[in-house]
Amino acid sequence: MKFINLESHPYELKFKVPLQTAKGCYEYRRGAIIKLFINDMIGLGEVAPLEGFHKEELFECYYSLEAINQTLQNTTEITGEELFHIFKLHSDRAPSLLFALETALFDILSQQSKLSLNHYLNPQSINKIYLNGLHTVHQPSDNFKVVKVKLGYNNIYDDIEKMSEISSLYQQDVKFRIDVNEQLDLPRAIRFCKSMEQFNIEYIEQPLPKNALEDLFELRMHTEIPIALDESVCDLQSVNKIIEMQAADIFVIKPMVVGGYAEIKTIINLARENDIKCVITNMLDGAINRMACIHIASANQIIEACGLSTDNLFTSDLSYVTPEIIDGSILMPKLNGLGFSND
Numbered sequence: 001m002k003f004i005n006l007e008s009h010p011y012e013l014k015f016k017v018p019l020q021t022a023k024g025c026y027e028y029r030r031g032a033i034i035k036l037f038i039n040d041m042i043g044l045g046e047v048a049p050l051e052g053f054h055k056e057e058l059f060e061c062y063y064s065l066e067a068i069n070q071t072l073q074n075t076t077e078i079t080g081e082e083l084f085h086i087f088k089l090h091s092d093r094a095p096s097l098l099f100a101l102e103t104a105l106f107d108i109l110s111q112q113s114k115l116s117l118n119h120y121l122n123p124q125s126i127n128k129i130y131l132n133g134l135h136t137v138h139q140p141s142d143n144f145k146v147v148k149v150k151l152g153y154n155n156i157y158d159d160i161e162k163m164s165e166i167s168s169l170y171q172q173d174v175k176f177r178i179d180v181n182e183q184l185d186l187p188r189a190i191r192f193c194k195s196m197e198q199f200n201i202e203y204i205e206q207p208l209p210k211n212a213l214e215d216l217f218e219l220r221m222h223t224e225i226p227i228a229l230d231e232s233v234c235d236l237q238s239v240n241k242i243i244e245m246q247a248a249d250i251f252v253i254k255p256m257v258v259g260g261y262a263e264i265k266t267i268i269n270l271a272r273e274n275d276i277k278c279v280i281t282n283m284l285d286g287a288i289n290r291m292a293c294i295h296i297a298s299a300n301q302i303i304e305a306c307g308l309s310t311d312n313l314f315t316s317d318l319s320y321v322t323p324e325i326i327d328g329s330i331l332m333p334k335l336n337g338l339g340f341s342n343d
Helices: 058-072 080-090 095-112 117-121 156-168 186-196 213-220 236-245 261-273 287-299
Strands: 003-021 024-038 041-047 128-130 146-150 175-179 201-205 227-229 250-253 277-280 329-331
Touching: 003 058, 024 058, 024 095, 041 095, 041 287, 058 080, 058 095, 080 095, 095 117, 095 261, 095 287, 117 287, 128 287, 146 156, 156 175, 156 186, 186 201, 186 213, 213 227, 213 236, 236 261, 250 261, 261 277, 277 287
Parallel strands: 146 175, 175 201, 201 227, 227 250, 250 277
Antiparallel strands: 003 024, 024 041, 128 329
């Protein structure tokens, strides 16, 4: 392969409503589109570390991209394996950048093979991905079978009242995922989980701080509701510790937090070996990262509803068309690579 260039194009996406999280309030989502030019092909990636959630910052990613270009500027021929090595070397402490670079390279490799990215990664990929809806964004008429709700910021009685109101809006077979974002301590978490058992709850996500694994194990012993971990799942080391401590029933995996595709696959395989379900989600990213996550879910045969229906949070998205969500699911694109119809 002949390396031509590696470009970054900054973007800024405005939230329709400022996003309030435990880490702060966000009016904009900032990142960069990565374009990898090899031979006569273009591979797309997206780097968008979110302040308060990622260790790296966007400006650090730009420095790494410049270093990669300098390393490769006089290169004539290079293999995919060599590129993977160089990308990993220069983004070792920036998983969001590693994910963007590997996405761009896999985009090109799958185009060369005349395959969609998911089928390049795994010929046995599944063709339909289920998604969870967001209570604050989607309507009951959108027909999501799983809906995510954020609770845990108020007292338990207010949360029970709010959950009762929300539950009454949906059909009885709709399940709810409650995201608490590390807001509780163990005594409150036990009371909270007990209070939610009257509803159709699929799981409660990250009720305790990410490193409180002993308490998370204890919580699992006190509730019939499965416990999902999100912030706790950041790399292979953290996953091994969670498994050792028996602290989770479900892993909520953010590929742009983990970094490399191989490590993502290893985490999913480890989870399955230990009867832990997996959900693929994103960091409120643009269309490129969401599409990459869709391919990862398909290639790894994830049948749980994934957290990838966040496009409606923005006033406008990146100018790449993602598959239409119909009744809470999407069909995988058949085009080569990432499969954008407007590549």
